[in-house]
Amino acid sequence: ETGVTQSPTHLIKTRGQQVTLRCSSQSGHNTVSWYQQALGQGPQFIFQYYREEENGRGNFPPRFSGLQFPNYSSELNVNALELDDSALYLCASSRGRGSGDRTGGELFFGEGSRLTVL
Amino acid sequence: AQSVTQLDSQVPVFEEAPVELRCNYSSSVSVYLFWYVQYPNQGLQLLLKYLSGSTLVESINGFEAEFNKSQTSFHLRKPSVHISDTAEYFCAVTLDTGRRALTFGSGTRLQVQP
Numbered sequence: 001e002t003g004v005t006q007s008p009t010h011l012i013k014t015r016g017q018q019v020t021l022r023c024s025s026q027s028g029h030n031t032v033s034w035y036q037q038a039l040g041q042g043p044q045f046i047f048q049y050y051r052e053e054e055n056g057r058g059n060f061p062p063r064f065s066g067l068q069f070p071n072y073s074s075e076l077n078v079n080a081l082e083l084d085d086s087a088l089y090l091c092a093s094s095r096g097r098g099s100g101d102r103t104g105g106e107l108f109f110g111e112g113s114r115l116t117v118l
Numbered sequence: 119a120q121s122v123t124q125l126d127s128q129v130p131v132f133e134e135a136p137v138e139l140r141c142n143y144s145s146s147v148s149v150y151l152f153w154y155v156q157y158p159n160q161g162l163q164l165l166l167k168y169l170s171g172s173t174l175v176e177s178i179n180g181f182e183a184e185f186n187k188s189q190t191s192f193h194l195r196k197p198s199v200h201i202s203d204t205a206e207y208f209c210a211v212t213l214d215t216g217r218r219a220l221t222f223g224s225g226t227r228l229q230v231q232p
Contacts, residue, residue: 042208
């Protein structure tokens with residue numbers, strides 16, 4: 001059983017640019033969530049995708065957008081990058097609705113993509 | 119809306135000593151509670167979880183946490199820590215609604231010294 005994989009592991013962008021981060025979910029999982037972890041802080045929920053549709057969103061502006069593909073992999077896109085977007089972006093997969101899951105939110109995290117905005 | 123407070127940003131402790139990492143939450147509805155551990159330059163790993171039933175939950179590496187509804191707490195404890203336990207520990211909560219969005223605390227850095 002493969003775990004959650006994310007790419008790239010590190011990247012550097014300049015203010016105003018756009019970035020795409022990718023995530024492959026764990027085998028058997030149909031739900032993907034994205035979190036932003038700023039330095040020295042806990043992760044903050046960005047949004048979640050289930051069956052290729054956004055299924056909940058945190059307090060992030062519309063320039064943060066995402067996609068989920070039929071194979072349940074996902075992308076996080078951030079437009080018009082700002083300095084404060086510098087963070088570790090974590091992807092997590094889980095068994096969602098329709099799978100009989102009653103685990104109440106057990107997420108399996110990837111190692112993250114560290115974004116630096118200069 | 120729910121929130122999580124981890125009262126200690128750093129906890130230094132000597133090897134083989136006991137440790138408690140504190141976590142308090144606020145929510146008007148039932149919640150599920152989690153502890154995650156993050157080693158340097160890695161993602162988060164689930165340490166243990168409370169969903170229902172027994173209020174005392176244990177992990178395979180000697181940690182335990184007790185859900186206390188009256189005090190809205192979910193403190194993490196270990197009777198004897200090892201150097202390898204040095205890491206960042208995050209308490210998290212999610213609502214009992216089928217949603218999967220976790221609300222995390224700000225983390226506690228456990229530094230085990232020889």
